[in-house]
Amino acid sequence: MKLNTKHFNLFKKLCQKNINKLHLNHWKVYFDFKDTKEEHFGYCEWRLDGKSAKIVLNKVWDVDVPIKIKEQLKQTANHECLELLLAPLTTYARQRDYIKEVYDKESHSVIRILEKLI
Numbered sequence: 001m002k003l004n005t006k007h008f009n010l011f012k013k014l015c016q017k018n019i020n021k022l023h024l025n026h027w028k029v030y031f032d033f034k035d036t037k038e039e040h041f042g043y044c045e046w047r048l049d050g051k052s053a054k055i056v057l058n059k060v061w062d063v064d065v066p067i068k069i070k071e072q073l074k075q076t077a078n079h080e081c082l083e084l085l086l087a088p089l090t091t092y093a094r095q096r097d098y099i100k101e102v103y104d105k106e107s108h109s110v111i112r113i114l115e116k117l118i
Helices: 005-021 069-085 087-094 100-117
Strands: 028-034 042-047 052-058
Touching: 005 028, 005 052, 005 069, 042 069, 042 087, 052 069, 069 087, 087 100
Parallel strands: 028 052
Antiparallel strands: 042 052
């Protein structure tokens, strides 16, 4: 299935809604729409220094069963924004020079956001 610009614009709108809801406005987020040659619907990549991120929507979805595109776009936008929410934790967890205090600080920043949502 091949997506079009209309799908991409809806995806960006859904992502922006999640970015606002998750209090991620301190990130500079860029969007891209391309054929990633992968099986995933999209992905998120980031750099902690500068708090910049790129959220990519795959133009080609390799699906064998009929899907509701709008629902899948919403789910993909949610997933990628949650990846961004956890980006600092993910980054620190992957580092070899793990510092407990830094990790704890970031985990509590996620907890504070979730507390506002619950």
